[in-house]
Amino acid sequence: MLNSESVSGRMSFGRVIKSAALSVMLCASLLAANQAAVFAQSAEAPMPPAPKPDPRAAVVPPEEPILNLLDREPEPLFSDTLVPYAPAHSGMTGVSEGLDQGALYLMAKVSQDSPPLDDGLVWRIYSETTTADGRLQLVATSEGGDAEFRLDPGAYLIHTAYGYAQSTNRIVIGKEVMSKMVTLNAGGIKFGASLKDGEELKGRPVSFSIYGREFDERGERDLIASNIKPGSIVRLAADTYHVVSRYGDVNAVVRADIQVLPGKLTEATIFHKAADITLKLVNERGGEAIANTTWSVLSPGGDVVVEAIGAFPDFVLAAGEYEALARNNGRTYLHTFEVVPGHDREVEVVTSVSELASEQAQN
Structure with a gap:
């Protein structure tokens, strides 16, 4: 038989168990609510962007390199x-x-x-x-x-x-x-041109072309850039290139192999041995140029270097010896002349002196 004290003790113990159970359920509810709030907050706001790379930082190879x-x-x-x-x-x-x-x-x-x-x-x-x-x-x-x-x-x-x-x-x-x-492993070339005595060819018809060094199956180089003017800076991958410089449009051509180093600017000055020549057909020294004249400039071996029509044909020619052949009014006149580097001048072909040589050549 249960006495009043034992019944009272059991009732108190039951109350304690119920109270503890209610506390545990309340804590679990609060914890779930906090986790749901954190999840909702993380879903709404994205991660902040990564900082831009520091240019002065040491280069560390990435795990998956480019x-x-x-x-x-x-x-x-x-x-x-x-x-x-x-x-x-x-x-x-x-x-x-x-x-x-x-x-x-x-x-x-x-x-x-x-x-x-x-x-x-x-x-x-x-x-x-x-x-x-x-x-x-x-x-x-x-x-x-x-x-x-x-x-x-x-x-x-x-x-x-x-x-x-x-x-x-x-x-x-x-x-x-x-x-x-x-x-990029790149560098650059700054181009310049001058004569052998150091005179710069500013404002002259000078241009540069850049080629690769290797030849293709047709025996031609790969053209990288053309018609580059003196003073220009060209950015290129580090390598050795074949550079062609032209002074004028005839035969004043200089070639060179130039190396480009990574992170460096190479200043390349090309020296030309040439001069600007103007041809005139005259009846006497210092006379007026005769119009409607057809011209051929020949090499010492007789090859045609350049041809033109007019009273004052103008060419840039490489240094050396040439022969001017002028045709006018059915007659041909010959004159041998020399091109000296940097010595721009007029070359006169005089009809009174050259006519006899022309007639002998025809006979």
């Missing part, structure tokens, strides 16, 4: 048509793109030890998806210095151009923020 496509088989030709690229916009402050895209921040420098470039770069982003004609799709471009792109997850080709120095790399984009530094 692959240089210059060491691979050639890719399909790039398309020149820009595919419409309109990233989604978010209503949150400071976030302009959708959360389903990745952010790519790009910088470039000419060598490992040089600072990042802040101008002169052209960035092109190509999708690896090809069009019906086998070309890669251009999805985004940027010009200037560093560049930032928002891209859908996937594989892309990054084409970086700095003058004639170019680099093509492959990268895989996810939904995170990525930053990459492209090292």
